[in-house]
Amino acid sequence: MCADTPETPDYKSTLNLPKTDFPMRAGLPKREPEWLARWERIGVYDRLREKEGRAPFTLHDGPPYANGNLHIGHALNKTIKDMIVRSHQMMGYDARYIPGWDCHGLPIEWKIEEQYRKKGRDKDQVPINEFRAECRQFAAGWVDVQREEFKRLGVTGNWADPYLTMDFHAERVIAEEFMKFLMNGTLYQGSKPVMWSPVEQTALAEAEVEYHDKESFTVWVKFRVADFDLPELVTMGEEETPDARQRIEAARAEVAEDLLGAYVVIWTTTPWTMPSNKAVVYGDDISYGLYEVTGTPEECWAKVGDRYLLADNLAADVLGRARLEDGMWTRLRDVTPAQLAGIRLTHPLAAAEGSEGEWDDLRDFRAADFVTDTEGTGFVHCAPSHGLEEYELYRGLGMLGQVITYNVNPDGRYRDDLPFFGGKAILKPNGKEGNANAAVIDKLAEVGGLLARGKIKHSYPHSWRSKAPVIYRNTAQWFAAIDKPVGDGLDMHGKTIRERALTEIDNVHWTPKSGRNRLYSMMQARPDWVLSRQRAWGVPLTCFTRKGALPTDDDFLLRNAEVNARIVEAFEAEGADAWYEEGAKVRFLEGIVNPDDYEQVRDILDVWFDSGSTHAFTLRDRPDGTKDGIADVYMEGTDQHRGWFHSSLLQACGTMGRAPYRNVVTHGFTLDAKGMKMSKSIGNTIVPQQIVDQYGADILRLWVAQTDYTADQRIGDEILKGVADSYRRLRNTMRYMLGALNDFEESDRVEPAEMPELERWVLHRLAELDKVVRDGYARFDFQGVFQAVFTFATVDLSAFYFDIRKDALYCDGDTLRRRSARTVLDLLFHRLTTWLAPVLVFTMEEVWLERFGGDESSVHLVDMPRTPDTWLDPTLAAKWAKVRAARRVVTAALEVQRTDKVIGASLEAAPVVHVADPDQRAALESVSFEDVAITSDISVSGDPAPAEAFRMPEVDGVAVVFEKASGEKCQRCWKVLPDVGTHDHPGICGRCDEAVREVEERG
Structure with missing residues (x-):
């Protein structure tokens, strides 16, 4: 039919x-x-908060910066956060999410300064609180823009009441948290090389630095051996006898004759640091030799008879850089660490006409463990004002007073009275190469101080804001000492911030686990935390120093709880602008101490201290925060191991002795x-x-x-x-x-x-x-x-x-x-x-x-x-796994027939399925396998399958022989069955006949 x-x-x-x-x-x-x-x-978010009896779950939002439209990384970040919050809410938690923004800092200042430049205004002539008000307004505008963009992504949260680091209460708490460092003895003022942006004229944190390839000048510079004093018997390793003394004196004379007037050669990619050189260091486990020039090509700074002290592994490369070919030099002798220890050097600019004695002192020369013979010359030029390793070396020796210089101004120019180079700029205001490197190289060449020069492309630190290169520059900054026992009264057994942080890292769950090792290694190696910035838009370092006192004096810093209370009360009501109002020092000190005895610190806090403190004013202080001030999750990009995760851990370990998070989740970058x-x-x-x-x-x-x-x-x-x-x-x-x-x-x-x-x-x-x-x-x-x-x-x-x-x-x-x-x-x-x-x-x-x-x-x-x-029901699952395996073979077999146009639909088939495994066969026989296979009929057989049967290699023991279904096609369900047409309703099967009758009875 x-x-x-x-x-x-x-x-x-x-x-x-x-x-x-x-x-x-x-x-x-x-x-x-x-x-x-x-x-x-x-009001979905608020209605969820009304559900009672649920365990709280809080994801603390790492604050994005309020200065531009969202990029794809923002979308990735906020979407992951949203999925964390929503999934935990739907699993029965009270999952809270308070979005937040980082509102202080240099990028916003720059935008306002840019507006000033277009209008011909001088920022320094604008009252500071007027300038800060414009920064605040700029940030608020971008908060509104970003809020709508985040909401459009479907991100749920307390958008009506986010946290902002520029809110008055937030500024009060940030200052209050800083004061805890002031009061617990970890705050100090020190002078050390920090990463400095001459373009932005401020110190930078590691998290504010990114690395890009940069082409740098590179020079090989000669330091003349001016003095040689070889220790006597101890050095020679012999007992004191007349014969021994005679041999030693002869050896001394020979070494002195070879080394006096020779040159120790250094290599540097920062020629601009040469005017600040105070020393040269070597490695006491490196093989050194004395090399003499025997011939030279044209246009070469090396001269026949010159002798150079070099690491043996690097000598050929260095002499090649000087254009000396094989056969133009010879190795005279070994030079032992004991012999190196007797050398004193002169700076290449010593006694130069017009130098005014600036570089005439002999340079220090000693062993250091950071010297290698893998590149350079095997000797390292030391300007401790511009290098951390050199600074740490001389700090450990107690010699900082002898080696620290102040040759570079905040704008990256040499001090005006520096001979030869006064006013020369390391970088131009636009971040491009200045004239300092060229001036130093030219002068070194003029006085005969160069052996070779060139250029090198290497990875170099840049400010992630201005994209300009940064330098290491010795400046007076405020630091949190991370290796000094914290005097906060917590039961931490005198532990330092570093010790607390390393302990807490292992109390946190990391996703992925590699995040733990990344942060742990950073925390092990990091120096003291630089807290200060020389800018205007931020929370000030709310402290005072005693006039005339030295930073090392016990009374240098004013530590007074009553003064602190006055400050935070004012910040709560007026914000941090109160610090900059006229008469602020008198307002905060009068009646407690004599204001005339103190100086008010004008620096602002590193914005990473702001964001590192967000747990205090968001988790601890808000009614929708957490009882213990700890977040269940921090989630940010992997770069935040050196950023927000890092600063939050340091800050919290310094103020409450533990991490502010239980879980840390990190995501990668979007490409x-x-x-x-x-x-x-x-x-x-x-x-x-x-x-x-x-x-x-x-x-x-x-x-x-x-x-x-x-x-x-x-x-x-x-x-x-x-x-x-x-x-x-x-x-x-x-x-x-x-x-x-x-x-x-x-x-x-x-x-x-x-x-x-x-x-x-x-x-x-x-x-x-x-x-x-x-x-x-x-x-x-x-x-x-x-x-x-x-x-x-x-x-x-x-x-x-x-x-x-x-x-x-x-x-x-x-x-x-x-x-x-x-x-x-x-x-x-x-x-x-x-x-x-x-x-x-x-x-x-x-x-x-x-x-x-x-x-x-x-x-x-x-x-x-x-x-x-x-x-x-694992037993049922195992059974149906066998059924599904057999079904795959049947379906594939019927697809062959459909492709060959033997049938149009699987319901036209009634295949025979040969199944070797008795358990699988029993499984098929116990279910309506024809329904499972979507055929009109099916037969299951334990007989061996004929050779022409369809098989699938991945399903062992199942073979299908195609047969067409017998009967007529049901005009209702389309199955081909023998009983079609034998029921009350024409053209349909028995099952459909009964279903139609039900419909008719319902009317």
Whole structure:
């Protein structure tokens, strides 16, 4: 009987066809703002806070800087944070998120100064609080812009009341936290080389520095051996006898004759530091030799007869740089560490005409453990004012007073009275190369101090704000001593900040685990914390120094609790501007100490101290903070191991003796599709708003969930198209469920024990997956969660369960099988929507509202439903694994027949399945395997399969022989069955006949 014969009724109206208005085309860019407005109207975030009896969970927001539109890294960062917060909320926590902003600092100052320059205004002529007010206004404007951009990404949080480091209370607490360092004895003023930006005229923290390739001048400079004093018997290792003394004196005379007038050669990539040279150092485990020039080419600074002290491993390279070819030099002798110890050197500029005696003192010459013979000459020129290793060496020797210079001004120019070089600039105001290096090189060449010169391209520190190179410069700065016992009264047994921090690192859980080692090694090696900056927009160092006292004097710093209380009270009411008001010193000191005895410190705090203190005024002080002032999670990019994670740990260990976080999660950097770093100059940047406008925020969020964020991740058009395809497949799954659940009621529900095996297998998979999802979310493994849910939805459901049960859902009457399937779909619906809601915040809301509607309803107001362990059935799962394996072979065999146009659909088949394994055969025989395989009939046989049977190598012991189904095609369910046409209703099978009768009885 054919479907279009007149005698056959149209049974379409009797089918249980899916009904839903849920569109396949999402239209996310247009519709997402509607859901954002809805969430704001019904107050989703605030309503979640009203849920009682829930354990708190707090992610503390690392503050972005308020000075520009969002880039893709911001989107990645905030989306991960949002998924952490939402997933924990839906797992039963009171998950709070207070967004925050870093508002002080140099980039904002620069913007205001730039505006001043355009107007011809001089910043130094503007009252400081007027300038600070403009900085505050600038920051506030960008906070508003970024807030809306973050909200557009679907990020939930207390947007109405974020934390800002420039709020008055925040400025009060930052000052208060600084005062704890003042009072616990770790604050001191010192003069040491720090990374200094001549362009920005301020010290920089390590976290404010990035490394770029830079071409630098490089010179090989000669220091003349002016004096030689070889220790006597001890050096020669002989007992004192007349013969021994005679031999020793002869050896001394020989060595002295060879070394006096020779040159120790150094190599440096910073010629501008040569005027500040105070010493040369060598390695006492390096092999050195004395080399003599025997011939020279034209245009060579070396002269025949010159003798050079060089490390043997580097001698050939150095002499080659001097244009000396093989045969133009010879090695005269070994030079031992004991012999080196007797040398004294002269600076190449010593006694130069016009030098005014600036460099006439002999240079110190000694061993140092940081000298190697892997590059250079084996000797290192020391300017302790411009190098940390040299500074630490001479600090340890107690000789800083003899070697520290102050030759370089804050703007990177030499002091005006420095002979030959006064006023020369290391860098120009625009960050380009100044004239200092060239001037020094030319002068060294003029006085015969150069052996060779050249250029080298190497990785060099730059300010991440101005992008200009930085220098090491000795300046008076304020430091927190991290190796001095903290006198704060905490039961820390006299531990230092470093000791506390290293202990706390191992009390924190790190994701990924490599973050622990990264921060630990940094904390082991870091110097004292430079707290001060020579700028205007920030929280001042609220302290006073006694006039006439030295930084080493016990009364140099005013430590007075009453004074501190006055300051913080003023900051709470007026903000940090109070420090800069006229008469501030008298206001804070009068009646407690004599204001005339003290100087007011004018530096501001490093902005990393600001952000490192955010735990105090956000977690500790706010009602929606935490009781102990500790966050459950800090989550930022991996660069924050030297930034926010680092400064927060230092600050908290200095003020409360422990880390401010329990978990630290880090993400990598976002690259373009080819794996290149994004750069405006090469035009490969991707702005979040572009993705949102084209695809919708949910696609961007799904990209985050699909990537391994702990490593660097790529993004580009093709990648986003792949993400959009995954999204469509998921959307189709949700649409299928919505259609099948139309008019589902509680009275339709079936208890698991009454369900068919296939439904109970789905419940088993749900119970398994529930553990995977909860564990993954708890471990912040969004890629693992999404992959597990996506695979389940597309493979277990769409390609298997839905495919099988479509027939029962559409064609069955009110059967247990159909009611069981719909019950399972309902259980699936609640789990899939809540499992995916932290990722696809907009789409899961759309799915939820499509089914439940309601003005106050939202998927984000519900929790992930608890999944009973009783659903787990490993025995059933093992059985159905055998069934699915056999089904794959049947499906593949029928696909061959469909390709060959033997059949049009699998329902035209009734294959014979030969199964070798008795257990697998029994499994197939115990279920309706024809329904599972979507055939009209099927036979399972234990007989050996014929040679022509279809087999799959990966499924052993299963073979399929194709047979066509016998009978007629049912005009309602399309199965080919022998009983079609033998029932009351024409052209249909017995199952459909009964279903049609039910429809007719319902009227």
